[in-house]
Every structure is written in structure tokens, then in C-alpha cells.
Amino acid sequence: MDPSSSPSSSVKPTDRKVASLLPLALGALGVVYGDIGTSPLYAIRECFHGPHAIALTSQNVHGVLSLVFWSLIIVISLKYIAFVMRADNRGEGGILALLALVRPDARDGRVRHLTIVAMGIFGAALLYGDGMITPAISVLSALEGLSIATPLFEPYILPATIVILVGLFLVQHRGTARVGAVFGPIMLLWFATLALLGLVSIARYPQVLSSVSPHYALEFFRENGRHGFLILGTVFLVVTGGEALYADMGHFGREPIRLAWFSLVLPALVLNYFGQGALLLRDPAHAVNPFFHMVPDRALYPMVVLSTAATVIASQAVISGAFSLTRQAVQLGYAPRVAIEHTSHEEIGQIYVPITNWALMTATIALVLEFKTSSNLAAAYGVAVTSTMVITTALAYFVARHRWGWGLPSSLLVTASFLVFDLAFFGSSLVKVPHGGWVPLVIAGAIFTLMTTWKRGREILKIRLEEVSVPFPEFLQRILSERPRRIRHAAVFMTGDALGTPPALLHNLEHNEVLHQPVVLLTVQTAEVPYVPFDERLEVSSPGSGFHRVIARYGFMQDPSVPEIIERLREHGLNLRMEEMTFFLGGENVVATRLPGMAIWREKLFALMTRNALRATDFFRIPPSRVIEVRMQVEI
Numbered sequence: 169m170d171p172s173s174s175p176s177s178s179v180k181p182t183d184r185k186v187a188s189l190l191p192l193a194l195g196a197l198g199v200v201y202g203d204i205g206t207s208p209l210y211a212i213r214e215c216f217h218g219p220h221a222i223a224l225t226s227q228n229v230h231g232v233l234s235l236v237f238w239s240l241i242i243v244i245s246l247k248y249i250a251f252v253m254r255a256d257n258r259g260e261g262g263i264l265a266l267l268a269l270v271r272p273d274a275r276d277g278r279v280r281h282l283t284i285v286a287m288g289i290f291g292a293a294l295l296y297g298d299g300m301i302t303p304a305i306s307v308l309s310a311l312e313g314l315s316i317a318t319p320l321f322e323p324y325i326l327p328a329t330i331v332i333l334v335g336l337f338l339v340q341h342r343g344t345a346r347v348g349a350v351f352g353p354i355m356l357l358w359f360a361t362l363a364l365l366g367l368v369s370i371a372r373y374p375q376v377l378s379s380v381s382p383h384y385a386l387e388f389f390r391e392n393g394r395h396g397f398l399i400l401g402t403v404f405l406v407v408t409g410g411e412a413l414y415a416d417m418g419h420f421g422r423e424p425i426r427l428a429w430f431s432l433v434l435p436a437l438v439l440n441y442f443g444q445g446a447l448l449l450r451d452p453a454h455a456v457n458p459f460f461h462m463v464p465d466r467a468l469y470p471m472v473v474l475s476t477a478a479t480v481i482a483s484q485a486v487i488s489g490a491f492s493l494t495r496q497a498v499q500l501g502y503a504p505r506v507a508i509e510h511t512s513h514e515e516i517g518q519i520y521v522p523i524t525n526w527a528l529m530t531a532t533i534a535l536v537l538e539f540k541t542s543s544n545l546a547a548a549y550g551v552a553v554t555s556t557m558v559i560t561t562a563l564a565y566f567v568a569r570h571r572w573g574w575g576l577p578s579s580l581l582v583t584a585s586f587l588v589f590d591l592a593f594f595g596s597s598l599v600k601v602p603h604g605g606w607v608p609l610v611i612a613g614a615i616f617t618l619m620t621t622w623k624r625g626r627e628i629l630k631i632r633l634e635e636v637s638v639p640f641p642e643f644l645q646r647i648l649s650e651r652p653r654r655i656r657h658a659a660v661f662m663t664g665d666a667l668g669t670p671p672a673l674l675h676n677l678e679h680n681e682v683l684h685q686p687v688v689l690l691t692v693q694t695a696e697v698p699y700v701p702f703d704e705r706l707e708v709s710s711p712g713s714g715f716h717r718v719i720a721r722y723g724f725m726q727d728p729s730v731p732e733i734i735e736r737l738r739e740h741g742l743n744l745r746m747e748e749m750t751f752f753l754g755g756e757n758v759v760a761t762r763l764p765g766m767a768i769w770r771e772k773l774f775a776l777m778t779r780n781a782l783r784a785t786d787f788f789r790i791p792p793s794r795v796i797e798v799r800m801q802v803e804i
Contacts, residue, residue: 192424193431197359198351200416200425201433202482203302204244204409205355208362208437209309209459209475211236211405212444214546216455220599222392222399224452231388231396233379233445235403237438239589243407243557247586249429252414252560253422255567260698260725261417262489263291263560264496268696268724270566284566286620289502291559292493293615295411297552297608299490300531302408305549306479307332309542313460313472329536336480337529340487341520342511351481358478359436361471365462366436366443373446400596401550406441408553409482411560415489418698418725490528491521492725499694499724501626502619504781508727531611539604547600552608554594561586618777621766625774628765628804629756630664637668640689640711647713652683654714658749659684660734662784666691666719672754672798684750685714686742692720692728692788699723706733708740716742730788746791753784755799765804774804 197205215232216224222232257265267288307329314321370376378384389396413425444458454461463471497503509520539545565583568574574582597605663670670689677683700723707719718737722728730751734744758778760771785792 189424189427192420193428194352194356196352196416196420196425196428197355197432198353198481199485199488200412200420201355201359201409201428202351202478202485203306203412204407204437205358205362205433206306206309206475206479206482207406207408208440208444209313209479210305210542210546211402212441212448212458213455214402214405214543215399216448217457217543220398220402220547221455222395224448224455226449227384227391228388229445229448230376230379230384231391232399232403233376233442234382234384235388235400236406236441237380238382238385239403239407240434240437242586242589244410244413244429245434247561247589248410248413249426251582251586252564253417253425255564255571256417256422258697258699258723259418259421261413262415262493262496263288263295263411263556263563264493264500264502264724265418265698266414266560266563266567267292268500269571270563284563287559287562289619289623290612290616291556291563292497292502293612293619294552294556294559294608295415295493296490296528296615297611298411298549298556299486299528300535300611301545301549301552301608302486303333303336303479303483303528304329304532304535304539305542305545306482307476308536308545310472310475310479312457312542313463313468313475316457316460316468326536326540330533332476332480333483333532333536334529336483337487337525337532340525341509341522351484354474354477355481356432358474359432361474362440363436366439366441369443369446369462370439373450376442376446376449379442379445397592398596398599400593401554401598401600402546404550404554404593404597405546406437408549411553411556412485412489414560415492416485487525487528490524491519494521494524495519495727496724497619499722499726500696501694502623504622504777505784505787506782507786510727535607544604548604548607550593550597551600551605552612554590554597555609555612558587558590558594561590617770618773621770621773622777624766625758625771625777625804629758629802632802632804633671633756634665634668637665637671638674640667640669640717643669643674644711644713644715647683652677652681654683654685657684658686658688658744659752660688660690660730660749661752661754662690662692662730662788663754664691666693666717670752670754671800672752675798675800676752676796686716686744687714688716688718688737688742688744690718690720690730690733692722692730692733694724695721697723698725700726706736706740708737708742728788730790746794749794751785751790751795753790753795753797755784755797756802757799759801759803761803763803771804 215222222228253261255266255269257269267285270284311325311328314325417425443462447454447458447462460468460471494503494506495508498505506521506523511520535545539548561583565579568583569576569579601609661670661673700721705721709717711717718733720728720733731746734746737744756778758775760768760775762768765771766774785795
């Protein structure tokens with residue numbers, strides 16, 4: 169048989185490529201698009217019924233729909249899909265990955281460099297606020313559909329929301345490995361339903377499609393002036409999932425995310441928003457909840473169930489993102505060590521961080537109890553995300569300028585164009601600060617303080633330790649001259665200084681007057697890339713006298729493992745066994761003083777964080793029975 173006539177050979181390469189993308193695109197629906205996909209539940213409603221609502225006139229409906237359409241095109245399709253997603257750090261996205269991409273090339277002075285770093289950290293801190301608000305507003309808005317069926321459900325919406333949220337956070341330790349397979353199909357059904365509801369409504373008032381013309385948006389601003397500008401802060405709710413596209417890029421890649429967006433998500437969202445607009449043009453009385461008023465009475469309860477499932481999936485994606493963000497912050501040195509549990513043996517990105525989970529749960533439930541309705545929460549929502557989007561655009565400028573080698577005119581033209589829209593959304597959201605927008609800002613401010621205090625505290629602590637450190641060549645000369653008693657027993661001294669002598673080694677020699685052989689000086693470093701290839705992870709040198717210097721490098725999306733390092737040392741001629749070794753770990757009792765460094769309150773905060781950090785034995789997976797910890801008091 170002629171091979172050219174076989175069925176497989178008749179399939180074009182482009183067809184095979186698309187076929188391979190489809191499963192990833194389906195997975196992206198269940199993770200990446202949960203946040204932006206549930207915005208139809210409340211975005212249009214808030215424009216015409218919320219605390220900052222605009223008058224419900226035909227001209228205003230067309231104007232808002234035009235703003236919605238062009239926001240999706242400019243902010244999501246052009247800015248994130250076409251531009252920002254190109255700024256990947258070896259395939260990974262997200263604001264800390266972007267910051268790590270920028271920092272090595274920040275050569276324009278210390279002040280500008282620190283400003284860039286501060287922006288990135290504050291943007292990351294804002295994402296925690298998003299992780300608290302998204303579950304609250306999403307689940308509330310879904311369950312509020314019950315009040316459309318009958319007012320009898322009204323008293324039970326708040327308790328039911330809390331029960332669902334508590335259940336969501338309680339199952340986090342199980343991970344998403346088992347249920348992740350159904351996320352994509354559920355969201356596929358959700359987007360298909362959004363499109364169908366919109367199509368049916370549009371068919372009854374097809375004139376609404378003229379709203380795609382940008383002149384309606386311009387007329388809207390001309391007619392409404394300042395109030396029209398402020399409505400931008402509500403229109404922004406339609407693009408609140410933009411950061412998720414970038415943050416979750418590493419899980420699926422650019423192409424599947426783009427395929428899902430242009431083939432399904434964007435058309436479904438536009439159809440549904442225009443369908444809600446058509447409903448309002450036919451009957452303005454439905455402004456109280458246009459999404460659920462589009463649903464036929466007999467399908468209302470199934471729609472509440474489906475929308476609740478969609479909001480839980482959206483919340484799951486944001487919570488998982490907060491876990492990943494915490495791990496990145498720990499690895500990059502912006503947070504103390506915390507417990508990180510892997511929930512899947514197959515997927516490296518599926519992790520569970522208990523302290524982050526319980527903090528998010530407490531804050532989310534507190535927000536539900538305080539704000540009580542999704543309309544009240546909408547004000548708090550916009551401020552956090554608009555601020556993050558401004559920071560992402562600013563950081564993307566430095567990537568284009570220094571990483572991609574763009575010229576100054578082209579870098580400024582592209583990023584300034586997007587920044588105009590970002591700043592417009594940000595400015596319109598500022599009016600919401602007194603009405604709840606202060607919440608994510610306060611949360612972000614507190615987290616920013618913690619992260620910068622930890623980072624600066626570690627820098628000061630390193631300086632103090634280096635002041636009393638002994639250069640290793642000098643220590644080695646001392647060993648050669650004094651010839652202390654050696655024990656034929658392997659010892660590993662963990663140290664953050666890849667050049668100096670570990671304080672624990674000095675203390676052990678001084679007080680016990682013995683020295684192990686062989687001695688491994690182990691330094692674990694975090695590179696500013698997501699993953700360090702397996703064959704590039706270890707650097708081993710042997711300066712002599714039974715000493716071996718080992719530097720292990722991990723990416724900020726990887727978890728260091730000392731047993732793995734010891735096992736791999738056999739490749740370098742060191743046949744060591746974990747059960748026959750002793751690990752010496754240095755510890756510091758930090759004391760706040762008036763020495764130059766930080767404000768005294770920040771030094772006390774750093775000391776408190778140091779005392780509550782996860783023990784190194786747990787973080788690096790070292791058997792506690794093989795560890796001797798040598799602590800010393802350090803004044804900072």
C-alpha cells in the first residue's frame with residue numbers, strides 16, 4: 169500500500185497541531201477563564217443598578233455595550249493575548265515571573281531599580297486581595313439568582329454562600345488533580361450557555377449589535393461627562409480575569425490560551441453581554457439582575473447550579489494562583505519559609521499552602537459578612553485589579569526595552585497606548601475607594617510591608633553574619649596548620665554564603681574540637697527563572713582536606729530537596745548515605761537594635777517572622793533525627 173494514501177498521511181500538519189491544542193485549550197477553559205467567564209453575572213448589572221449606576225436609557229445601553237466590547241478587544245485580545253503573554257520567563261507568566269525577568273537588566277540606577285522591584289512586589293501583594301475578593305463576589309452573585317425565582321430564598325443566600333466557601337477551602341488540601349478533569353467540560357458548558365442565552369435575547373432585538381461601533385462609546389462620554397468616566401470603573405469588571413491569562417500561562421502555554429479565547433470565550437462573552445443589553449432595551453425593569461432575567465423560568469434553578477459551579481471553579485483558580493504566588497515569594501526571598509504540600513504526583517504545579525489557605529478563607533468569609541451583597545463587593549474588586557494591570561504594563565515596558573531590544577519610540581508607543589486605558593480604568597475606580605475599594609489597598613499594603621521587611625531583613629542579617637565570618641581559604645589554612653582531630657563520619661553544613669565558612673562549622677570546631685570527614689558545604693540558591701534543568705542544578709568543587717563545596721540551584725517554581733541533592737552527589741564521586749550523615753544547620757536569634765538598617769518596628773517584625781518561619785529541616789526535607797542546629801544571637 170502506498171504510504172501517501174494512508175489515512176494519517178492525509179491529515180495536514182496544521183490540522184494535527186490544532187488537534188493537539190484542543191485538550192490544552194479545554195483545560196485552559198477550566199483554569200484560566202473562570203474569573204473573566206463569570207463576570208457576566210454582575211458586570212452589566214452594576215452599570216445600571218449599582219451604587220454608581222448610570223441612567224438606563226437607550227443611548228447609555230449602547231454606550232456601555234460599546235465600552236464592554238472594545239475593553240475586551242483592547243485589554244484582553246491586544247494587551248494580554250498579543251503583547252504581555254510574549255513576556256514569558258521560560259514559559260512562566262505572572263507578575264513575580266515578570267519582575268524576575270526585568271531585574272537582571274535594570275541597569276538604570278539604584279533608585280529606578282528599587283522602584284521597579286517595589287512595583288512588582290506591590291502588584292503581587294494586590295493579587296492576594298484579588299484572591300480574597302473573587303470567591304466572595306463570584307459565589308454571592310451566583311446564589312443571588314435564587315432571589316429571582318422567589319424572595320423566599322433571600323435570607324438563605326448569605327449562609328449558603330459561607331457554607332460553599334468554607335467547603336471550598338476545606339477541600340483544598342486534596343488538590344485539584346481529581347476534579348481538574350471536569351473543570352474544562354463544565355466551563356465549556358458554561359460558555360456555550362452564555363452564548364445561547366445571548367443569541368436568544370439578541371434575536372428578539374438585533375438592533376443591539378450596532379453597539380460594536382466605537383462612536384457609541386464616544387457619544388456616551390460626551391453625553392455623560394464625569395459620570396460616564398466613572399462608569400469605566402464598573403465596565404472594568406468585564407476584564408478582571410486578564411491577569412489570570414498571564415499568570416496561568418505556564419500551565420497551558422500561549423497557543424491553547426489564545427485558541428480558547430478567540431474560538432469560544434470572546435464570542436460567548438460578547439454575545440451574552442449584548443444579550444443582556446438587548447433585554448434592557450426591551451424591558452428596563454430587568455436591570456436589577458439582567459443575567460438571570462434572560463434565563464427561562466423553567467431553567468432558572470439549573471442555571472443557578474451551573475453558575476455556582478462556574479464561580480467555584482473561578483475561585484479555585486484564584487486560590488491555586490495564590491498558592492503558586494506564595495511559593496514564588498518564598499523562593500525569591502520575599503517571604504519566610506512556609507509549609508508547601510504537593511497534591512499531585514503527576515502535576516508539579518499542583519500545591520497546597522496551608523497558611524495561605526486559612527488566611528484566604530478567613531478574609532473571604534469576613535468580606536462576605538461585611539459587604540453582604542455582590543454589588544457592595546464590586547467596588548472593592550475593581551481597585552485591586554486595575555492597580556495590578558497598571559503595574560504589569562509598566563513592567564512590560566522594561567521587558568520590551570531591555571529584554572526584547574525594542575527601541576525607545578516603539579517601546580513607549582506600545583506600552584503608553586495600553587497604559588492610557590489602564591490608567592483610565594484605574595482613575596475611574598478611585599471613586600470607589602471610600603465605598604470598599606480601600607479593602608484590597610489595605611490588604612496589599614500590609615502584605616507589601618511584610619514582603620519588603622523580610623527581604624530587607626535578610627539582607628541586613630547577611631551583612632551582620634559576613635562581618636563575623638571567616639573567609640574559607642583562611643579557615644582551610646588554619647585546618648592545615650592545626651590539624652584538628654577528624655571523625656570518619658560525613659557531615660553537611662548548610663550555609664547561605666557560597667564563599668565563606670558556615671558559622672555552625674566554626675562553632676562545632678571550637679566547642680567540640682573535632683572535624684568531620686568528609687565535610688560538605690551545601691548552599692541552596694534560587695535562580696530568577698522558573699525552572700533550572702536537572703543537569704544544570706549542581707555545581708561541585710573540592711578545595712581539599714576532605715571539604716566539598718556544593719551549590720544547588722533551583723528555579724522559583726521548584727522546591728529544593730536535600731535528599732535529592734545527596735543522591736546526585738554520587739555522580740560527582742561522593743558516595744554518601746542519608747542515614748549515615750549528620751546535618752548541621754545554623755540558626756539566628758534576631759535581636760532588634762538601634763543599629764543602622766531598618767526602623768525599630770520593622771526589625772521587631774522581622775524578628776517575629778524569623779521565629780515563626782518553617783524549620784529548615786521541614787522545608788528542605790531533611791530527616792530531623794539527623795540534624796544538629798547551632799543557633800547564635802545576631803543584632804540587626
